[in-house]
Amino acid sequence: MQQIIYNGSMDPRAFKDVIGKTIIGLLESDSNVIYLDADLMSCIGTYTYHQAHPERAINVGVAEANMMGIAGGLAASGFKPICHTFGPFASRRSFDQVFLSAGYARNDITVIGTDPGVCAAFNGGTHMPFEDVALYRTIPTATIVDITDTIMFEDLLKQLIERKGVKYIRVGRKNNAKVYAQGSTFEIGKAIKLREGKDLSIVACGIMVHEALQASKALAEQGIEAEVLDMFTIKPLDMPALLETAQKTGAVLVTENHNKIGGLYAAVCEALAANLPTPAACVAVEDEFGEVGPQDYLQKRYGLTAEHIVEVAKGLLKRK
């Protein structure tokens, strides 16, 4: 269960201060948990722990494909591996290894890809994955979550390491908006309704949950009541929740920090087309490469803003 405490303010805790602590906590509570990183330990606060416990927190160096394979081998030996690197290297760079050495071979691993989409900011286009979800969605057995806030991360990592298959967590390193109260728990594959509405549904994940909630406020001021769903699990998609909201409002707007091809929007459209054809639109990256800049600039550059959601929502309503 979740307690929603959203008021538009930022999470006082940055992900980078929470990710490492959560991993270390799991290492200390379960001797079968093992953590691998590809030379990015300092980015999530695990390097000091690694120095003290190099065999529990393994730095494989800048070799992501090798890391995924080693993790697969460790899984076969009875461990629950957690791998971390930046999103593009956790997906594009090592996709075949995740697909085969982990997925196909049934070696269950958990992969954390940090700095999804525009969160890559000053690392720029080479480090900016707008396609990681699209890739992972094609892996049978994969579970994919896009994290909303730090409370959600802590709860989901704990659950995901126990889950079968390939588990992919996309999460930033900075501060997202605060949405959930301490003690909230989450069910994988179950969306969370953050706001009731009747005119359209906004289905969001990750950093776009905050933008969706801001947009819903602006829309309400114009007499449009948007329902907002936090669809933090992209695979498996919460079909009952999606169909229920689509049935109720008759229009679905999906927003994600990802290419509109292959991600949450695609998943939602596939589900709606097959089950309940419903007018849909997206606020997502329009099939473009990334570029460098501060995150707020990049959100404007790619249209990942509350203002853009409002505009697209109004267009969508005309198609109802």
Place this chain on the structure above:
Amino acid sequence: MDSNVQSLEKFAAQIRLGVVEAIQARGFGHIGGSLSIVDTLAVLYGAVMRIDPSNPRWPERDKLVCSKGHAGPAIYAALGLLGYFPYEQIKTLNQPGTNFPSHCDRNKTPGVDMTTGSLGQGTSLAVGMALGDRLKGRDSKMYLIVGDGELNEGQPWEAFMFASSRKLDNLTVFIDWNKKQLDGYVAEINDPIGFAPKMEAFGFHTQQVKGNSVEEVLAAVKACEGVKGRPHAIVLDTIKGAGVKEVEETFSNHSMAPSKEACEGWVRNLKAELVKMEAGE
């Protein structure tokens, strides 16, 4: 020749026959690289590895990862002969619904320790398994077989560097230097110059032997026992298609679809060889 070597030669001949019989049943298959590694498999499964065919997933067992996953037919023959499953099942190779696919699959074939097939990937998996065994306090050994063409890939070298830096002396890498990959000669396609110096440079305890001699392979594996603190590499100087003259002499022998008559002849010859070996004992 001591009796151990004789019995391993016989085991190798049986595996060789199994490779040909499986490929004969399907009509085609990766015969060249299966045959080149037969003698090493005979040594490992016949005289070296701590295994229990009645308990294929026994955690304390020694493990073998055939990263050149297309040598599946050779692995299957060896495992069938050891009783992991009825030997006759290997003749379902690549039939619809089979548990004996072209490339090794740990979830299908009892006794296969890791799924492989996308070249290079078995190396990291084996390294992870060797590390896992060490962390779990098991004294299991890991035997990793890689192809020479496979070493065109970059991933094995990442895995070797890591294995060496972690001093994984429970790992032995066999490089099946059979000189040919799918399209032709390894030396012409992407000349490795020399595998032994490379492995030495990567920090491995390295030997090079005649890889189609069970005696030499066995001696090399035994020589690893006294060397601690480094992973081991054994470069196997082999012949692609070893033990079946026509396959050895065929240039393009990575995957072949031999005629029914050819297969029958090879099976006849291999069986006659086995009879001779038995008579010699």
